[in-house]
Amino acid sequence: MIESHVDIDGPEQPIPCFIVHPADGGPHPAVIFYMDAPGIREELWDMARRIAGEGFYVVLPDLFYRFGTIRFPFRNERTKVVWRAIMEHLSNADVIDDTRSMLAYLDTQDTVKKGPKGCIGHCMSGRFITAVA
Numbered sequence: 001m002i003e004s005h006v007d008i009d010g011p012e013q014p015i016p017c018f019i020v021h022p023a024d025g026g027p028h029p030a031v032i033f034y035m036d037a038p039g040i041r042e043e044l045w046d047m048a049r050r051i052a053g054e055g056f057y058v059v060l061p062d063l064f065y066r067f068g069t070i071r072f073p074f075r076n077e078r079t080k081v082v083w084r085a086i087m088e089h090l091s092n093a094d095v096i097d098d099t100r101s102m103l104a105y106l107d108t109q110d111t112v113k114k115g116p117k118g119c120i121g122h123c124m125s126g127r128f129i130t131a132v133a
Contacts, residue, residue: 001052008061008105011097016040016065020048021057026111028057031118032102032132034095034125035063037083039070044122051120057112059102063090063125087124092131099132 007014064070121129
C-alpha cells in the first residue's frame with residue numbers, strides 16, 4: 001500500500017486528506033470516504049486501508065478542517081459537546097464544495113481510473129453522501 005497525507009486545494013483553504021491505494025500503480029477506481037463525527041483518527045485510517053486493500057484509491061478528507069485541526073484522543077461528554085457543535089456548522093453545501101475539489105484532484109492522478117467515483121458515508125456523513133450524489 002502507498003499512503004500519504006495530502007492537502008487538496010479547497011474552496012476556502014487546503015483540505016487535509018489521508019490517501020491510500022495499492023502499490024501496483026493502477027489505475028484504481030476511486031472512493032471518497034467521508035468521516036464520522038468523532039473526527040480523523042487511526043480507526044478511520046485503518047478503514048481506509050481496508051477499502052484500499054480491495055483495490056481502491058481512497059481519499060479520506062478531514063471534514064472539520066474549517067475549524068482547525070480537531071483530534072479527539074478519547075471520547076467523553078466534553079468532546080461530544082465540541083464535535084456536536086462542529087457538526088451543526090458543517091453544511092451539506094460545504095461538503096459538496098469540498099467534494100468538487102477532491103474530484104478535481106482525483107482527475108489529475110494517473111493512479112486513479114477515469115470515470116465514475118464512489119463515496120462512502122460513515123455515520124454523520126450519510127447525509128453528506130446523499131447530498132453529494
